[in-house]
Amino acid sequence: MIELSHVWKRFAAPVLRDVSLRVPEGCLYGLIGPGAAGKSVLLKCLAGLLRPERGSVRVFGGAIEGLDEVSLQAVRNRVGMLFQNNALFDHLTVAENIAFPLRRRGMTDEAEIAARVADRLRAVSLPGFEGRLPGGLSGGQKKRVGVARATVTRAEVVLYDEPAAGLDPVTSQKIFDLLRREQQEAGATVIMVSSDIDRLLTVTDRVGMMLDGALIFDGTTAEAQGSLHPVVKQFVHGEVEGPL
């Protein structure tokens, strides 16, 4: 369903180096790695928000790297994304934020929109927050509203960029459990970037590790935990001594 083939992306310097990756349909894929390894850039290439200089990005069976904005929109309509900074629209209420993608994709039945918003707010344990503005929410609440917005369209592919960054351990675990539950119920293909390795590995089917823009490991969660690759081993087990 999602396939990257020899993808290169650079800004001032290369940020993705010859990345090839295949994520099977219905898989919850965890992407790990130290800071500035290219994880978020990879997600944005998958969503068509960034174009690689070289290589192919295939989503839903078609290459998207050469599509124009209008054609890309058709792909993005089937993809949900939670951003690292939540990216909630400051001037819209929680309910309006969650309903925004539905309205912009042409849904006009206000009763249906309200029902979908209420359902999402129940799923992320925030019922009654419809009228609140993002500025009045805590970090964890914003994250959960972001999850609700990313999943409200029932997207076939959902990309989560650091869904638990800056959250306390209990809230983090709740978020990961919620994302796993959402993925299982919707049957969506999910790619999740997180630095919270311990919790991430409790929910993923497969894991990839990036280092300096390159994908240095791709395998099942069990393989990642038992990997003898010195960098993967050090990162997954949080060891102080090692090549990192």
Added chain:
Amino acid sequence: MTAELDPMERPHGPAEAAARRALADARELQGVFLRTLYWTFRGRRESGEVMRQCFEVGYRSAFFLSVTMGFIGMILVFQSGLQLLRVVPDLTLLGATFLELLVRDLGPTIAAMMLATRVGAGIAAEIGSMVVTEQVDALRMCGVDPVDHLVVPRFIASMVMTTALVVFSGLVSFAAGGATAWFVFDVQPLTYVNFSLLDRGDLITGVLKCLAYGAAVPIVSGWCGLTTRGGSEGVGSATTSAVVNSSLAVIMLDLVISGVGFVVFA
């Protein structure tokens, strides 16, 4: 799976990096311009958004622009009067000359430069801060072209309100100039208010400039905002670039439209 040596790894030299950046900038500006035109006719506006932008661009700029243009009117009439008196001791055409200059060139251009500093900076700062907080990417993921959602309402509002503001602030400037002519040079108001030098070409050129500047400032500033990189420092750079590039665009458009106007209406 591991990284291999590749030409993509080669660091760009300063000249190559600058050339690549200039090319990318030109391509992005062209993209923003074409998409603005496209979405102006094809896009869906949120109710009240254009009116809100008209209020931001027009009402909130009216006082600033009127004061500026009023002082410019006084300075220009005072200086012109002094220079004229050195050559010919006749100031009967002082108002007519100033009016022609104001309608054809000074009114739209100075007002647009002032709007570039106030409106352009605001547009770039607002859009730039949305870029660095990933709200613009979120818009794209929600099926919205950021140009349609963020630039087009400001574009429409700016086209309308720039014209209105130029007319209003031009009147203030002319009146302030008239007061100066009366008190300093004893030119009576009935002598000062003289439309004899104003012709159809001046009016058409002036209106064309209002529309062109009103279009250029939000497009250039929107482009600066949408290409913001980094954090708050990037927003600061985008704001500065918006003011500089919008002012440059106004000056260049002034030259082009004045040249074409001279050829057509001479």
